[in-house]
Amino acid sequence: MREMTYLEAIRTALWEEMERDSNVFVLGEDIARLGGAFGVTAGFRDRFGDDRVVDTPIAETAIVGAAVGAAALGKRPVAEMQFIDFISCGFDQVVNVAATFRYRSGGQVSMPIVVRGPSGGYVGGSLYHSQQFEAWFYHVPGLKIALPATAEDAYGLMKAAVRDNNPVLFYEHKFLYRRIKGNIPSPETDFIVPLGEASIPRKGDDLTIVTYGAMVHFALDAAKALEQENISVEVIDLRTIKPLDMKTVLESVRKTNRVMVLHEAPKTGGVGGDIAARIAEEAFMDLDAPIARVAARDSFVPFAEPLEKYVLPSVDEIIETARRLHKF
Numbered sequence: 001m002r003e004m005t006y007l008e009a010i011r012t013a014l015w016e017e018m019e020r021d022s023n024v025f026v027l028g029e030d031i032a033r034l035g036g037a038f039g040v041t042a043g044f045r046d047r048f049g050d051d052r053v054v055d056t057p058i059a060e061t062a063i064v065g066a067a068v069g070a071a072a073l074g075k076r077p078v079a080e081m082q083f084i085d086f087i088s089c090g091f092d093q094v095v096n097v098a099a100t101f102r103y104r105s106g107g108q109v110s111m112p113i114v115v116r117g118p119s120g121g122y123v124g125g126s127l128y129h130s131q132q133f134e135a136w137f138y139h140v141p142g143l144k145i146a147l148p149a150t151a152e153d154a155y156g157l158m159k160a161a162v163r164d165n166n167p168v169l170f171y172e173h174k175f176l177y178r179r180i181k182g183n184i185p186s187p188e189t190d191f192i193v194p195l196g197e198a199s200i201p202r203k204g205d206d207l208t209i210v211t212y213g214a215m216v217h218f219a220l221d222a223a224k225a226l227e228q229e230n231i232s233v234e235v236i237d238l239r240t241i242k243p244l245d246m247k248t249v250l251e252s253v254r255k256t257n258r259v260m261v262l263h264e265a266p267k268t269g270g271v272g273g274d275i276a277a278r279i280a281e282e283a284f285m286d287l288d289a290p291i292a293r294v295a296a297r298d299s300f301v302p303f304a305e306p307l308e309k310y311v312l313p314s315v316d317e318i319i320e321t322a323r324r325l326h327k328f
Helices: 006-020 044-048 060-072 084-104 151-163 215-227 246-256 271-286 305-311 315-327
Strands: 002-005 024-028 053-055 076-080 114-119 144-146 168-173 181-184 199-202 207-211 233-237 240-242 259-266 292-296
Touching (some): 002 006, 006 151, 006 168, 006 181, 044 053, 060 076, 060 084, 076 151, 151 168, 151 181, 199 215, 215 233, 215 259, 215 315, 233 246, 246 259, 259 271, 259 315, 271 292
Parallel strands (some): 024 053, 024 076, 076 114, 114 168, 144 168, 207 259, 259 292
Antiparallel strands (some): 002 181, 144 240
16 A cells, blocks of 8 residues: 555556556646646656657647547547636537547547546635536536545546546546545556445435535534534545446435535536435435535635635535434
């Protein structure tokens, strides 16, 4: 085992996949000479050269478009968005080109692209450096979406994403980059976390919290506090939202009979609404309380710390919602 931060786990996974497969290469703004804004690709240029570690202009459309062309010709590009917020500049290439390519070719052309980058708030990044808008892409067939919460999952999911033959959007929560650590298996074990399999980091009996990304840690903190009130909380870490592991979610709901869906993105139009609808469709008779949702307010993320805390979900809000569910 190797102890690593969340960021180091992502870096190591990319490095090992480039060592394993010469078709894997990385491209993005400042990733070669600078090593990326957060240092994820530091040292890559010296090891793999300019042909496989490519600095690009500040042009997300071109970055994703170049990755599409390379993938269509048999390469496995990993495209970095310096901040995932700016994937909106390459939106057309993601949803109308990369996502549809395999379908339009009748399955003849694979599209093994990873588009990765730092996402989320709680770091004082303000408007264009704090967004969490996975719901934009959740609606699009042909895409996969990974949002790891732990260093181990960041490592294993990245390896799975690089090897997948479909476009994968990989959300790396910047709040977690250097705050959490994990034990990463040696390369010889070829450790992979399959896309589409949730985990249960905490078992419980009274209510279920379904979440992903940084919110997993908020949910675990809330569950620990609620334990002092004799409220037993089960936490489900989805790990990926496409594919979505509803089997694990439904099994938990049928056990606890109460459920909260938690995500950092704004509540309106968020992924939580779809998950709640699926639970209602498939497990309505198992519920002893209405499905609860905790999410960000319908606002952009402010720069000022007190306002950021007001807009984004908090442990206190999760605890209060859980109390209401438990009493219902």
